[in-house]
Amino acid sequence: MAITFYDLCGKDGERFSPFGWRTRMALAHKGLDYTLELVKFTEKDKLGFSGQKLVPVIRDGETVVADSFAIAEYLDRAYPDRPALFGSDEARGLAKAVNAFVDRTVQIHVGGLIVHDVFGHVDEACQGYFRESREARFGKTLEEVQVGREERVDTFRKALEPLRLVVKDQPFLCGDAPAYGDFPLFGTLQWARLTSGFPLVEAGDPVHAWFERMLDAYDGLGRAIPAAA
Amino acid sequence: MAITFYDLCGKDGERFSPFGWRTRMALAHKGLDYTLELVKFTEKDKLGFSGQKLVPVIRDGETVVADSFAIAEYLDRAYPDRPALFGSDEARGLAKAVNAFVDRTVQIHVGGLIVHDVFGHVDEACQGYFRESREARFGKTLEEVQVGREERVDTFRKALEPLRLVVKDQPFLCGDAPAYGDFPLFGTLQWARLTSGFPLVEAGDPVHAWFERMLDAYDGLGRAIPAAA
Numbered sequence: 001m002a003i004t005f006y007d008l009c010g011k012d013g014e015r016f017s018p019f020g021w022r023t024r025m026a027l028a029h030k031g032l033d034y035t036l037e038l039v040k041f042t043e044k045d046k047l048g049f050s051g052q053k054l055v056p057v058i059r060d061g062e063t064v065v066a067d068s069f070a071i072a073e074y075l076d077r078a079y080p081d082r083p084a085l086f087g088s089d090e091a092r093g094l095a096k097a098v099n100a101f102v103d104r105t106v107q108i109h110v111g112g113l114i115v116h117d118v119f120g121h122v123d124e125a126c127q128g129y130f131r132e133s134r135e136a137r138f139g140k141t142l143e144e145v146q147v148g149r150e151e152r153v154d155t156f157r158k159a160l161e162p163l164r165l166v167v168k169d170q171p172f173l174c175g176d177a178p179a180y181g182d183f184p185l186f187g188t189l190q191w192a193r194l195t196s197g198f199p200l201v202e203a204g205d206p207v208h209a210w211f212e213r214m215l216d217a218y219d220g221l222g223r224a225i226p227a228a229a
Numbered sequence: 230m231a232i233t234f235y236d237l238c239g240k241d242g243e244r245f246s247p248f249g250w251r252t253r254m255a256l257a258h259k260g261l262d263y264t265l266e267l268v269k270f271t272e273k274d275k276l277g278f279s280g281q282k283l284v285p286v287i288r289d290g291e292t293v294v295a296d297s298f299a300i301a302e303y304l305d306r307a308y309p310d311r312p313a314l315f316g317s318d319e320a321r322g323l324a325k326a327v328n329a330f331v332d333r334t335v336q337i338h339v340g341g342l343i344v345h346d347v348f349g350h351v352d353e354a355c356q357g358y359f360r361e362s363r364e365a366r367f368g369k370t371l372e373e374v375q376v377g378r379e380e381r382v383d384t385f386r387k388a389l390e391p392l393r394l395v396v397k398d399q400p401f402l403c404g405d406a407p408a409y410g411d412f413p414l415f416g417t418l419q420w421a422r423l424t425s426g427f428p429l430v431e432a433g434d435p436v437h438a439w440f441e442r443m444l445d446a447y448d449g450l451g452r453a454i455p456a457a458a
Contacts, residue, residue, distance in 0.1 A: 086319065087317050087319050087320075088316050088317045088319065088320055088404075089403065089404030089405065090315065090316050090317065090320035090324070090403040090404055090408050090410060091316075091317055091319035091320040091323060092404070093395050093399060093401070093402050093403050093404050093410065094320060094323035094324055094326075094327055094402060094403065094410045095319070095323055096394065096395045097323075097327050097330075097391050097392055097394070097395050097402060097410075098323055098326050098327070098391075100390065100391035100392075100394040100395070101326075101330060101391040103391075104390050104391055105391075161329065161333050162326050162327075162329035162330040162332075162333055162334075163326055163329075165325065165326070165329040166322050166325045166326050166329070170322060172322070173322050173323060173326060174318065174319040174322050174323065175317075175318030175319055175321070175322050176318065179319050181319060181322065181323045181326075
């Protein structure tokens, strides 16, 4: 079967979606090839076949799956002979909790720190849409959202503590090698790396060392894309 | 080998320690017998052999282990033929993250909602110690800490969202059966159930239904102890 992966398209074809990166890492982990279809913010009708408007989406033969976590569950079910993303019911359940923690806490903190930087990487045709939708969500201009981030970044760093306590003692959240439980946080930090020069995680933080290991994983898939200036 | 389990002793021998419950469930999960040693708040010197002052502690032959998570790791290593608390490196790492999330978020929220109720279950000889140490931690009297909890409980309920998103779709955080990843949250809610009548989790909340299933697990180990009035 041929997999098609629908990912977000930024300016000049850049791919920075934090949720897209979860799926990109998952496909690499399983060693699955795919055809890439890039979708701009204003082209969400291209995803109509999936019954919703958000990337990532995969189509695998007759099967369409949206939502990065559901995609991972599907890939483990459909390709059980490939390296496991979860490996057990316990790990799948707990990875879902970590996934939700990143969605509800980490991702939201980071959005409030870099959203205007992200704007600079949005395709020009989509910048009006991006500004309007994000300013409505934050209730202020993109420029205003980032004001005071040098102080607010501490709150974000403290919020990482449950994950930091794991990676200070072992290479990856999932043990000696990365697996799906590592990808949600990676997606968020890679989104920031690709769009913003703002120093989110301090150099001495165990999370920083973990992120460097994640950039090297899967033959340096994450590191192959240059960081934003 | 004979395991000795050192757990906190409240008024009339009540055992409500949230961390003690993590170990109690872990020992039940593995089907291990043990001798119980109860330690009051003011008897922490009884734990001197462990090099620290906090329950739970287990002694297993020559081995002494403190810290509920380290105890669980030890039990899986020492008793690999018994049912696994983690089951894989992935699950162990992710359970550690969930454990830390409960410690840093859930447990702290609940302390601020029920600490004066807990005081009512502390052995009389220890009430002075408990009041002084907790009032120093909170910076106010135990009575003051609970003021306004009817409003603040919403913040606690929102904080449960990453775990709620898992148990709304499956019986336990760890899948179809409970495992260690379920025990940190259980310990906190059981601590509240045994010391406080304050309604922490609403009846329609998937976390409520999960907690009821946890009370029934291991032959109703948790439910066998009556709730506080």
